[in-house]
Amino acid sequence: MSDEAKIAARGITRTFGAGAGLVHALGPLDAEIESGEFVCIVGPSGCGKSTFLRIVAGLIPPSEGVLSLGSDGGQAPLAAVVFQDYSIFPWKTVEANVRFGLDLLRVPRHEADTRVERSLSRLGLTEFRKAYPGTLSGGMRQRVSIARALVTEPQVLLMDEPFAALDAQLRHLLQDELLELWQEDRRTVLFITHNLDEALLLGDRVLVMSARPGRIVGEFKVPFERPRSGDIRRSPEFAAMESEIWDLLRSEVAAGIPATGGTKVPA
Amino acid sequence: MTAVDLQRNTTSRRIERKPGPVERNPRAFMRRRRIIDNLLRIGAPILLIVAWQLVVSTGLLDRRFWPAPTDVLLSFQENVATGRLAEALVSSMTRILLGYLIGSVAGILGGIALGVFRPLRIALEPIISAVYTVPKLAILPLLLLLFGLGDVPKIILIALGVFFVTIISTIAAVTSIPEGYLEPARSFGANRVQTFRHIIVPAIMPDIFVALRLAAGQAVLLMIGIEFVQGDEGLGYMIWNSWQLFLADRMYVGIVSVALVGVVFQTTVKWIGQRLTPWEKPRN
Numbered sequence: 001m002s003d004e005a006k007i008a009a010r011g012i013t014r015t016f017g018a019g020a021g022l023v024h025a026l027g028p029l030d031a032e033i034e035s036g037e038f039v040c041i042v043g044p045s046g047c048g049k050s051t052f053l054r055i056v057a058g059l060i061p062p063s064e065g066v067l068s069l070g071s072d073g074g075q076a077p078l079a080a081v082v083f084q085d086y087s088i089f090p091w092k093t094v095e096a097n098v099r100f101g102l103d104l105l106r107v108p109r110h111e112a113d114t115r116v117e118r119s120l121s122r123l124g125l126t127e128f129r130k131a132y133p134g135t136l137s138g139g140m141r142q143r144v145s146i147a148r149a150l151v152t153e154p155q156v157l158l159m160d161e162p163f164a165a166l167d168a169q170l171r172h173l174l175q176d177e178l179l180e181l182w183q184e185d186r187r188t189v190l191f192i193t194h195n196l197d198e199a200l201l202l203g204d205r206v207l208v209m210s211a212r213p214g215r216i217v218g219e220f221k222v223p224f225e226r227p228r229s230g231d232i233r234r235s236p237e238f239a240a241m242e243s244e245i246w247d248l249l250r251s252e253v254a255a256g257i258p259a260t261g262g263t264k265v266p267a
Numbered sequence: 268m269t270a271v272d273l274q275r276n277t278t279s280r281r282i283e284r285k286p287g288p289v290e291r292n293p294r295a296f297m298r299r300r301r302i303i304d305n306l307l308r309i310g311a312p313i314l315l316i317v318a319w320q321l322v323v324s325t326g327l328l329d330r331r332f333w334p335a336p337t338d339v340l341l342s343f344q345e346n347v348a349t350g351r352l353a354e355a356l357v358s359s360m361t362r363i364l365l366g367y368l369i370g371s372v373a374g375i376l377g378g379i380a381l382g383v384f385r386p387l388r389i390a391l392e393p394i395i396s397a398v399y400t401v402p403k404l405a406i407l408p409l410l411l412l413l414f415g416l417g418d419v420p421k422i423i424l425i426a427l428g429v430f431f432v433t434i435i436s437t438i439a440a441v442t443s444i445p446e447g448y449l450e451p452a453r454s455f456g457a458n459r460v461q462t463f464r465h466i467i468v469p470a471i472m473p474d475i476f477v478a479l480r481l482a483a484g485q486a487v488l489l490m491i492g493i494e495f496v497q498g499d500e501g502l503g504y505m506i507w508n509s510w511q512l513f514l515a516d517r518m519y520v521g522i523v524s525v526a527l528v529g530v531v532f533q534t535t536v537k538w539i540g541q542r543l544t545p546w547e548k549p550r551n
């Protein structure tokens with residue numbers, strides 16, 4: 001079974017530093033994400049969400065355990081990341097930033113042009129294509145970062161709080177946009193957020209992580225039919241589920257802040 | 268105390284935020300500022316020269332050591348007419364530019380190599396620091412011994428001076444590239460060449476141009492120093508020789524020419540740098 005999952009994490013832990021400065025950031029963590037599944041991860045700040053995402057992306061290895069990814073063997077790159085801090089390049093124009101992944105993949109110029117074009121207009125960046133990121137707002141930079149990842153049409157999309165810096169309205173718009181994009185082609189998505197509302201709207205499943213070192217302490221299947229739209233927020237089931245997850249999360253958030261005297265919940 | 272005072276002040280009157288002259292008419296403001304900038308840029312040196320002229324012609328300073336700007340100008344014309352100045356300029360500039368080119372290319376390439384390959388950096392950085400500390404002019408005799416009296420030892424010396432400034436800055440620039448720029452490249456599967464082209468080169472460019480400007484000054488300085496002590500051509504020789512012949516006017520012609528060379532050189536490097544790093548917006 002586990003061999004068929006798109007992403008399979010087995011006993012993943014990660015520590016940083018050594019000796020007195022050792023930080024146990026993550027795990028042990030087990031998780032499986034099926035191909036075409038949209039999985040959201042929520043958890044207290046500093047619990048290791050970004051660390052887990054980096055391990056999935058292959059940017060850092062785990063300290064223990066094995067993470068495996070199934071590749072469909074096609075042309076599409078295995079994974080693309082939307083970073084929490086945008087990480088777009090100040091020396092490239094908006095257009096060149098979005099084109100970056102395609103350049104590395106040596107996508108033919110003509111095809112790259114049309115894909116970049118489409119991606120810019122989807123994210124409302126066409127007007128600013130020649131601008132350098134230094135002159136953009138935070139939300140616009142974040143959109144560049146999202147466009148840069150989407151344009152490569154990766155098999156797995158890894159998103160680290162991609163909408164955190166956006167205002168509520170734009171956030172809603174981009175959530176709907178992402179929902180639509182995803183419903184078109186059902187890519188595998190691992191989506192980190194602090195926002196339960198967002199997790200329930202977008203995800204097939206929501207994984208709740210404990211305070212650092214983060215483990216999975218809860219798993220919720222989101223029952224709403226697809227295709228979904230923002231309207232499901234108004235249903236009573238939505239509210240009920242949100243408060244159920246929040247109850248679990250609250251004890252973890254408290255555990256992460258020593259002053260409240262919380263104790264860690266074992267996995 | 269102060270905090271209380273401040274608070275009392277702010278509560279006792281209203282503070283308004285209003286559009287300033289820039290906001291009310293940005294174009295007129297920019298035009299006016301450009302005019303003022305140019306006046307300052309040209310006016311300040313002119314004022315200095317006028318003051319100098321006045322001080323000398325009123326006899327406050329000894330004209331034998333402090334020739335008036337008019338004297339210098341006359342001598343300047345004379346030296347241009349005889350071709351002496353052009354000859355000195357060409358001979359100095361050829362060596363400066365050659366040395367500068369060799370030194371900066373080697374420094375940048377070496378800096379990138381050391382920045383990227385850790386073992387190389389660990390092995391060579393202390394040696395570079397050690398050699399950097401030796402005053403370059405101190406090894407001129409050694410170079411003369413090794414390479415004879417021609418241009419070669421002079422060009423090597425200038426190249427060395429430029430090399431150390433650029434290699435040290437380049438190493439620092441490469442090693443301080445934020446992870447935030449390298450991670451996206453890695454996550455998109457960039458290979459070494461692609462990382463180099465898309466990330467490393469543009470990321471270090473601004474720092475490199477600062478180093479290149481410093482190195483430009485260094486190159487001029489070294490050239491003059493070399494020409495003082497060795498050979499019979501170039502601006503340095505012209506200044507030194509004028510001193511020996513007690514020709515203060517011509518000495519100043521040389522000094523002013525060196526200063527102009529320095530300004531033009533550094534401004535050119537800065538200009539090229541600004542063209543090549545359009546994403547950097549210096550606050551005016």
Ligand SMILES: Nc1ncnc2c1ncn2[C@@H]1O[C@H](COP(=O)(O)OP(=O)(O)OP(=O)(O)O)[C@@H](O)[C@H]1O
Pocket residue numbers: 016017023024025043044045046047048049050051052084212
């Ligand atoms: N490169 C690193 N070196 C040392 N410690 C690190 C490093 N990266 C992360 N950590 C530590 O690991 C822990 C988890 O960090 P991580 O960034 O994964 O948290 P997070 O869950 O993404 O938090 P947030 O929701 O605030 O983004 C933190 O305590 C952090 O200090």
Ligand SMILES: [Mg+2]
Pocket residue numbers: 049050051084160
């Ligand atoms: Mg994070």
